Amino acid sequence: MNLPNKLTLLRIALVPFFIFAILINFPFHYLVALLIFGAASLTDMFDGKIARSRNLVTNFGKFSDPLADKILVLSALLCFVQNGLCDAILVIVVLFREFSIVSVRLLAASDGKVVAANIWGKVKTVTQIIAIILVFILQFTIELMNLGIIPINSSDIAIITTAFYIIGEITLWISTVFCIISGVIYLIDNREFISME
DSSP states (O other), X not given: OOHHXXXXXXXXXXXXXXXXXXXXXXXXXXXXXXXXXXXXHHHHHHHHHHHHHTTOOOHHHHHHHHHHHHHHHHHHHHHHHHTTSSOHHHHHHHHHHHHHHHHHHHHHHHXXXXXXXXHHHHHHHHHHHHHHXXXXXXXXXXXXXXXXXXXXXXXXXXXXHHHXXXXXXXXXXXXXXXXXXXXXXXXXXXXXXXXXX
C-alpha cells in the first residue's frame, strides 16, 4: 500500500478518537477534538498532493479518499447535533447529498468505471472543514470564558454563547450550500450512470 493510501486510512483511524474528544466532556475536550480533526484534515491535503506528484493515483485512492472525507465530516456534524451545536436538518441535507453521490459511484463501478471527486467536491470538503474548525474554536473560547481564563462577566457569557451558536450555524449552512451545488454538478456530470432508459 502506498503512502497516500496509508494517509487516507490514517484519517479514518483518527475518527473514533475525534468522536470521543467531542462527546466526552473533559477539560479542553473541544481543543483536543480540534487538534485531532486538524491532523485528520491535513492527511486529506497531503494524500492527494503526494499521489499526484509521485504518480501514485490508484482506484483505491479515488474511492477511499472521498469516503474518508465523508466519514470525518459526517462524524463531526452528527456529534454537533448530539451536543446541540448544529441543526439536524443541515445534517440530513448533507447525508442526502452524500448517499446520492455514493449511489452514482456504485452505478459507475458496476460499469467498471471509477468516478473521482471533482473540483466542486473539493470546494465542498474545504468549506465543511473550515466551518467545523470554526465551531471548535468558538466552543473552546466559550469553555475558556466559563473557566475564567478569558475574563468576562458571567451575564455576558450567555449572550456570547448564543452569538457563537448563530455564527457557527451560519458557517455550517454556507458549507452546506456548497455541498448542494457540488452534488448537483456531480449528478449532471455523471448523468449517464443514472439514466432511466
